[in-house]
Amino acid sequence: MKKNIAIIMGGYSSEFEISLKSGQVVYDILSKLNYNAYRIHILKNKWVCVNDSNEEFPIDKNDFSMVIAQRKIVFDCVFNAIHGSPGEDGIMQGYFELLGIPHTSSDMYQAALTFNKRDCLSVLKPYGIKTATSYYINLGDPIDEAAIINKVGLPCFVKANRAGSSFGITKVYEKEDLQNALAVAFKEDDEVIIEAYLDGTEVSVGVINYKGTVTVLPLTEIVSDNDFFDYQAKYMGQSQEITPARISATDAEKVSALAKKVYDVLRLKGFSRSEYIFKDGEPHLLEVNTVPGLTAASILPQQAAQAGISMSDLFENAIALALK
Known part of the structure; x- marks a missing residue:
């Protein structure tokens, strides 16, 4: 079945x-x-299933089910394609874990931790992982x-601190x-x-778990063609994403x-x-993403293709591991 x-x-x-673009790609592949x-x-104002005719069917948040043509549909597995909150920060993970529904992303705590740049870098520093010098500030703090x-x-x-796709990032040259x-x-x-x-x-x-x-x-x-790898560079073609990277075998290893x-x-x-910048020959960690882009033009699927892993293999593998 x-x-x-x-x-x-x-x-x-x-x-x-x-x-929505990532999710559509996953849907197009899995539906075949x-x-x-x-x-x-x-969405903030509704949770709905959208069919191919763009009809909407409400999701019952009590058990994450829906009714179509008087038939209740429950799910064997959730494929998570939500970048940002609530799919990448642990909220949906906690919800599905309470309901006992398998999902393709990291567990609740890991998702929340990696989405919080400050906390994630702080946890990793004792393991000898190098990062940029940083300064923390919260809304309302004296500046x-x-x-x-x-x-x-x-x-x-x-x-x-908790955002992706380069939203909320500025490179500052002057005080x-x-x-x-x-x-x-x-x-x-x-x-911040x-x-x-x-x-x-x-x-x-x-990095993925592939076949265990x-x-x-x-x-x-x-x-990047721009000052840094900003939104335009990521999604509007204003960058080069070169796979495999033009670095030495030693640096790659x-x-x-x-x-x-x-x-x-x-x-x-x-x-x-995860993103790194080499400084003085050593990779410094910038951040970790647990729900990366999944379109054909996205970085992780490009990398998988270089490794001989098709998008259908990539997505089916994620589901198979979740169902285990």
Whole structure:
């Protein structure tokens, strides 16, 4: 009997449109395979299943079920394609774990931890994982510009602590621009992390559990046409994403081992994509994503293709592991 797979997409953050694209790709592929695939839009004002005719069927949040043609449908597994809250920050994971429904992403605590840049980096530092020098500030805190610059220097990056797709990030060159950068970040989150600028080669590393084995995918070198790998660079073609990365075998081995260590230390599941910049020959971790983009143009599927893993294999493998 075919398994019922709910593909959750959308979400409550600025990333919802990107998530809808990822979810649609997953739906298009899974619906051609051995599953009953359903598109589930998780939005602030409604949770609905959307069929191919764009008819909407409400989701019963009591048990994550729905009724179509007087027939109640329950799900064997949830494929999580929500970037940002509530799919990448542990909220949906906790909900599904309470209901006993398998899902393709990391567990609740791991999702919440990795989505919080400050907490994630703090947990990893004792394991010898290098990161940029940082300064933390919350909404309402006094802003000591001199103290910030004294610690992280200029230029620096002002980032919303819990956001993705480069929303809420500004590269700051002058002290006078700090206040505006903080205002941009606080539109996305009430916590901010300010990091020193690392001048070096940037690489993105996909790590997945593939057929029961933690597997590091071929590396991607990020070359942005803009000042940094911002939203336009990520999604509007204003960057080069070169897979495999043009780095030495030694550096590739070093960052691959580090990315696997991060995956193992954090006890992640399913997909992950972590970002690094080489400084003085050493990879420095920027962040960890547990629900990366899943379109054909997204980095992780490109890396999987280089490894000989098709998108159908990638998605079916995630479901198979979740159902175990």
